[in-house]
Amino acid sequence: MNDIEVSVVIPCLNEEENVPGIYEEVRAELVKHARSWEILFIDNGSSDRTRELVRKICDADSNVRAIFNTRNFGQMRSPTHAIYQAEGAAVIGMCADFQDPPALLGEFIRQWREGRMIVLGVRRSEEAAGAVLTAARKAGYGFLARNADYAVIPGATGFGLYDRRVVETLARWHEPEPFFRGMLVESGYSIGLVPYDRPERRGGQTKNDVFALLDFAVSGLAGSSKALLRRPIVWSLGFMALGFALAICGAAAAFAGWAAWPWVILASQFGLFGFGFLFTGLLGEQVRIIAERTRRVPLVIEQERLNFPPSRTRPVRQPFVVAEDD
Missing domain, CATH: 1.20.58 (Methane Monooxygenase Hydroxylase; Chain G, domain 1)
Structure with a gap:
């Protein structure tokens, strides 16, 4: 039986200003609300000190694990790959920039223990993103609502908790470009919603400009609208x-x-x-x-893993490739 109750997956790309703080706050919430836990960082090719800081955290805390990718595999593939590698009976996905508030983790876990298979945070507004990005997101949600094969949830970015059975189900789909927030709805599992006000990013620069959101929207639409x-x-x-x-x-x-x-x-x-x-x-x-x-493309190529027990060096759920040593 799995001895990890809750896994928290935190994808990173040049988040040196946020990694230490997000670790401390997430850890504090897990200590309060989870019986056993792990934190899994996945770095998507950072060029700053993000990996160095994650290494230090892993050295100091055996409950923290890390995956370092060989390059940037995009904001859909890398986080989803890490979710599939997590071992918790419940898996929480969130960003490293504090725009997904760690304070909600306790409410996610509470609703999951009451029987919800999926619990998603839903942003009440996008004002913090600026007028242009807010308009782009609204237009994207509207287009998906009219053309997707299943309903999308406006304001739900994927920040939330997913039961182990949900994770296992989605991993078996072998989506090469996983629009994970859409896949959650497509699965048909029960979803609980937790509204929240989007906080400001604490440090660093956002990676989501208009072009990044356009790329994300096109990939999401292609994957969710036959x-x-x-x-x-x-x-x-x-x-x-x-x-x-x-x-x-x-x-x-x-x-x-x-x-x-x-x-x-x-x-x-x-x-x-x-x-x-x-x-x-x-x-x-x-x-x-x-x-x-033909859904058999690895989501990422891993360069290195930190703090994973030997039994988890070659997971069987979602296939991945380990880069050969130079």
């Missing part, structure tokens, strides 16, 4: 129906002795559009099927 791949097929039916109607109008015009060629040109144009969208939709469906059959 319906968009089928949309051209629906459009093709509409174009072909309109072309057929125009052809009838052309025939009626010719029968009445009027010029029929404008109707014929329009009918042929819409007919060609219809066939074009039909084949585009079928191609998209083939791409979707291929993607469903």
